[in-house]
Amino acid sequence: MTVEGYEHLMRWYPTQWRERYGDEMAALLEDTYATASEVPLRQRVRLAWSGLGERARSAGLAGWSQSPDVRLRGGSLLVLSGWAFFVVAGAIFAKSADHWSTQSPPSGHWVATGGFNVVGAAAGAGSLIVLLAAVVVLPSFVRYVSSGGWREVSRPIVVALTAVLASAVLFVVLVAWAHSLNGHQRNGGLPIYGWFFVLVSLVFFAALACGTVAAVAVACRVELSHRMLQALGIMAIALVGVMALAVVSLVAWWASEALHAPGFLAQVIGNGMPFQSSVAPPTLLASGILMVFGLALGVSGLVRVVGSLGAGGGAVA
Amino acid sequence: MPRRTAPKGDLGRSNEPPVLILTSLAAGPKHGYALTKDIEEFAGVNLGPGTLYGAIARLEERGFIAPEPVGSDARRRPYRITGEGRVALEAAVREMRTLADVGASRLGIAGRVSAGGVPA
Numbered sequence: 001m002t003v004e005g006y007e008h009l010m011r012w013y014p015t016q017w018r019e020r021y022g023d024e025m026a027a028l029l030e031d032t033y034a035t036a037s038e039v040p041l042r043q044r045v046r047l048a049w050s051g052l053g054e055r056a057r058s059a060g061l062a063g064w065s066q067s068p069d070v071r072l073r074g075g076s077l078l079v080l081s082g083w084a085f086f087v088v089a090g091a092i093f094a095k096s097a098d099h100w101s102t103q104s105p106p107s108g109h110w111v112a113t114g115g116f117n118v119v120g121a122a123a124g125a126g127s128l129i130v131l132l133a134a135v136v137v138l139p140s141f142v143r144y145v146s147s148g149g150w151r152e153v154s155r156p157i158v159v160a161l162t163a164v165l166a167s168a169v170l171f172v173v174l175v176a177w178a179h180s181l182n183g184h185q186r187n188g189g190l191p192i193y194g195w196f197f198v199l200v201s202l203v204f205f206a207a208l209a210c211g212t213v214a215a216v217a218v219a220c221r222v223e224l225s226h227r228m229l230q231a232l233g234i235m236a237i238a239l240v241g242v243m244a245l246a247v248v249s250l251v252a253w254w255a256s257e258a259l260h261a262p263g264f265l266a267q268v269i270g271n272g273m274p275f276q277s278s279v280a281p282p283t284l285l286a287s288g289i290l291m292v293f294g295l296a297l298g299v300s301g302l303v304r305v306v307g308s309l310g311a312g313g314g315a316v317a
Numbered sequence: 318m319p320r321r322t323a324p325k326g327d328l329g330r331s332n333e334p335p336v337l338i339l340t341s342l343a344a345g346p347k348h349g350y351a352l353t354k355d356i357e358e359f360a361g362v363n364l365g366p367g368t369l370y371g372a373i374a375r376l377e378e379r380g381f382i383a384p385e386p387v388g389s390d391a392r393r394r395p396y397r398i399t400g401e402g403r404v405a406l407e408a409a410v411r412e413m414r415t416l417a418d419v420g421a422s423r424l425g426i427a428g429r430v431s432a433g434g435v436p437a
Contacts (some may be wrong), residue, residue, distance in 0.1 A: 017374075020374075021370050021373070021374065023391065023392045024348070024370070024392060024393070024394055025349070025366050025367075026392065027349065027390075027392035027393050028349035028350050028353070028366045028370075029351070029366055030367070031349075031350035031393075032350065032353070032366070043365060043366075046365050046367050046368075047365075047366065047367050049367070050365075050367025050368065051367070053371070054371065054374075065375065065378060065379070105361055125384050211334075246353055251409075
């Protein structure tokens with residue numbers, strides 16, 4: 001194996017790590033596997049795992065030996081990633097529970113109404129917090145771009161903008177098409193419309209994923225003061241609170257509907273999908289699982305943020 | 318909120334990479350390959366490159382080891398243990414010694430255990 005081949009195995013590690021230890025590690029691999037034609041697969045997998053771990057550490061997503069600022073940034077980004085899962089879950093829930101109130105009996109309606117409204121309010125509040133965070137980071141982003149940083153972040157941003165544009169165009173087409181169809185056709189009566197809806201949803205989710213990746217790429221690179229990071233940390237705490245509230249409210253809505261309107265959950269939600277005849281239809285399950293996963297990510301970020309908020313800026317205590 | 322950062326001198330258990338690396342470097346500076354061979358010889362542990370350099374980076378961050386000036390081969394940089402590293406290793410060795418003493422005492426083999434192990 002050539003020196004370049006050994007160095008290629010270092011690609012899993014972050015750039016700074018490679019600059020500091022890459023040559024030494026490549027030399028160690030060279031010495032260890034001098035007589036072998038290839039580095040064993042198990043060792044390659046271990047290197048990939050260690051490299052990804054170092055990437056997580058350098059981004060402040062794992063480990064506690066970095067400076068509080070790095071941990072604050074990493075914790076806030078974990079919360080933002082959790083929020084992305086929440087947006088997907090919320091979109092699935094909103095579509096699944098469309099017109100639920102007209103198809104549920106009045107008994108126990110107030111719990112379901114309260115739960116549903118709080119989920120909606122939490123979605124609005126969460127979006128506002130994310131928007132506010134973007135506004136806080138914007139001046140630093142502009143400074144970063146004007147000082148020549150565009151090349152480093154151009155790719156994820158261009159990909160995200162393209163995905164958002166594609167998603168918007170498809171959404172407009174979907175809405176225009178929907179206006180020319182009746183209720184039965186829109187709700188499973190016209191299969192081609194159903195498939196197009198799924199396509200638009202997938203493109204929307206892809207756009208959301210690309211947008212989150214671009215936001216993380218930018219937030220990892222721009223220079224943010226300690227005070228700014230503290231402000232972002234506080235917003236992240238608020239966002240996790242909103243996410244927790246949304247999960248509790250979704251559960252309340254779901255439980256109330258299961259008790260008072262099981263027919264709505266069993267026969268209406270997930271119309272046209274398999275395994276629908278229960279109070280836990282697949283779309284709602286998917287939404288719930290995504291929300292819980294997003295909340296788990298958010299809580300892991302919250303732990304890092306709270307553990308770093310009180311500490312000073314740069315130095316490791 | 319309790320801090321999750323490990324105490325300054327905490328190196329972990331006896332078979333963990335930081336202890337093994339410091340123990341190896343206590344005998345003199347070594348580069349990556351020499352470290353893995355030495356550790357394999359005295360502890361029977363085979364540290365992979367990712368694990369070894371992950372631990373080296375952490376030990377260097379904490380000031381327990383330092384890189385030596387490179388000679389003709391910049392890709393095989395040796396490391397040495399620092400004063401702080403010696404203090405941390407000493408604390409770890411004391412802790413292991415205490416544990417070994419308690420174990421030997423409870424097994425009824427206290428006094429028969431030497432630095433080289435239990436005599437036959």
